[in-house]
Amino acid sequence: MSEKRRQRYQSVLYPLARLPRFCRSELADLVDEEPAGFITKTVNEVVKAGVLETVREDGEIHFEWTHGDPLQLVDQWIDRRIHGDQVKEKPEQERPRERLMRLGAASLSDSELLAILIRVGVVGESAVTGGVKLANRFADELDLIRNYGLPELRTITPAITKASYCQILAALELGKRATEAARARPVEVTKITSTIEATQYCAQKFAYLSGDAVQEEFHIVTLDTKHKPIRTHRITVGTLDSSLVHPREVFRPAIRDAAAAVLLVHNHPSGDPTPSREDHAVTDRLTEAGKLIGIGVLDHIIVARERCQSLREC
Incomplete structure (x- = not known):
């Protein structure tokens, strides 16, 4: 059952993910494998999740993907729809911490790493959802998170608590210090001739x-x-x-x-x-x-x- 749901969502969103921008009136032409009602409902849910943004121009509603790889954003959204927002509802091997232990930190997406730092969510918003929202908002500028206060980050996701805010800032600072330490460490080299x-x-x-x-x-x-x-x-x-x-x-x-x-x-x-x-x-x-x-x-x-x-x- 869940695989069939996944395929239906993919049939709607994969064609759209290949486009940087599209308008509402084009949906029926861009996606012809599903009923119009299901297409519209799916797109509206993706907008509500913060994965798509709406822009109104000349009386027409256009959609644009938020920061990041659209296909990756779509897959993450589908996973949340299939398995639910809560980490405990995901198969154990797909949970961020378990994936980190099995594959290493470098294999995780930004949203998964942020979810680990958020650790636990709040009523109505899981750590996974919070991680996705932060990753979408800051994309390739994760270092800018340190410039935001707790109240500002909570406008992006209510999953950020005082504890998780401190953990994220501590992780960013530790990464900065590790980089500086590596930079200061002398490189062992005898001579450069080639x-x-x-x-x-x-x-x-x-x-x-x-x-x-x-x-x-x-x-x-x-x-x-x-x-x-x-x-x-x-x-x-x-x-x-x-x-x-x-x-x-x-x-x-x-x-x-x-x-x-x-x-x-x-x-x-x-x-x-x-x-x-x-x-x-x-x-x-x-x-x-x-x-x-x-x-x-x-x-x-x-x-x-x-x-x-x-x-x-x-």
Whole structure:
């Protein structure tokens, strides 16, 4: 019975999840496998759950998915409809804590991790529902939760109590401190003589730039005559521009460190490490400037969520 219900919900919502936006008058054409009444009722329930938002334009009602992957949002909503809001009504192996123990924290969605921190819900709203609402509201900006007070978060979900609010803030702060500790920990490396060694070094040393940074940052790593790292220096913050990254600012700390070479490093907050034309222009300009003063540019590494990319390989 539950599988049949799941299939009916999927037949309505899966076609809609492939669209970033659709209007009420299109529903019958977009979904033709179910009666119009069931389609309308299902969409209204999804709106009520906060998974879809309504926008009125020119007398027409349009629907837009809230933050996140629509298909994932749909599957989560269907699970709640089938198994109920309460965690105890889910099969044991599908409960957030059990999934964490079985699969590891990295395998859980944001909403599941938040549900674990909320721990228990309140009358009328479970921890699972609260986690989904918070995850939908903050999407890829979970760090912004720390800027909200308890009363503000409770307008998003009443499942947030004083205890769960403290647990969420504590988890965010602990994650921040763990990142800072990893950033401060020295990276064990003897020397950097190849692209592979350069990307591996940057992946560890500048890991925080791949996840936390919201702006581009340009750094250099100064190297001695054996290409062993001396220290790192942040040069600029903001969009990388050849007019802003002046050779004087880049090579001043290199000269001060008596460096024989430098490794250029910057991040792409978008997560895509593909070099831009400006990235290549900056690299070429600094390489030529380095030749004039006898400090070589070993490589230019782009740090991003997906991977690190060497411009020497492009």
